[in-house]
Amino acid sequence: MNCLETAIPGVLILEPKVFGDARGFFMETWQSRRYAELGLPDLVQDNLARSARGVLRGLHVQHPHAQGKLVQVLEGQVFDVAVDIRRDSPWYGQSVGVTLSGERPRQFWIPPGFAHGYYVTSDTALFAYKCSDYYHPEAELAVRWDDPDLAIAWPLAGAPRLSDKDRDAARLAEIPAEGLPSYEAARG
């Protein structure tokens, strides 16, 4: 497996080994020992979402109960973004964006303390991810996907389709510092 660093330490692009043959392909999408060697924590919840073209989900984070997320597109294509919102991080407000597709299977590791979102650029997208903590709806926080301070270069084709929660989300600067994860707490 290839492990590629990004502009923010800890945010990783993983390229698992793909075994192609006449039938199709095979790959391991998670293996506890190998992923632990890369520094990933235990993963305790597995999620799957299908979305139509133009859907944008995010930006979401849990605080407390910060979740690291190992994400992968099974079918279709998305633009996926990790935003560092750890209040005392040297990379606070910076983001990493990556295109993920079922055609070129690779994984994106979003560490705890980052807000996460994605925008669907194919007719449909099947999006799978494993999380390092359980879902705690009372701890959910949404940050505006189009927060001008974050200046995320979404590859938009028209207005995105949003949930009510995401349409009403606050800008990062509007969230009190104590409502955001800290660098140390998110590192565990």
Ligand SMILES: Cc1cn([C@H]2C[C@H](O)[C@@H](COP(=O)(O)OP(=O)(O)O[C@H]3O[C@@H](C)C(=O)[C@@H](O)[C@H]3O)O2)c(=O)[nH]c1=O
């Ligand atoms: C995230 C989640 C949602 N749900 C339920 C709550 C709700 O009724 C329904 C849909 O939830 P949402 O609208 O929050 O789904 P969605 O907008 O897809 O939320 C997800 O967005 C991406 C960007 C992330 O990073 C995820 O962590 C998660 O926040 O599913 C669970 O039961 N467990 C979960 O872990």
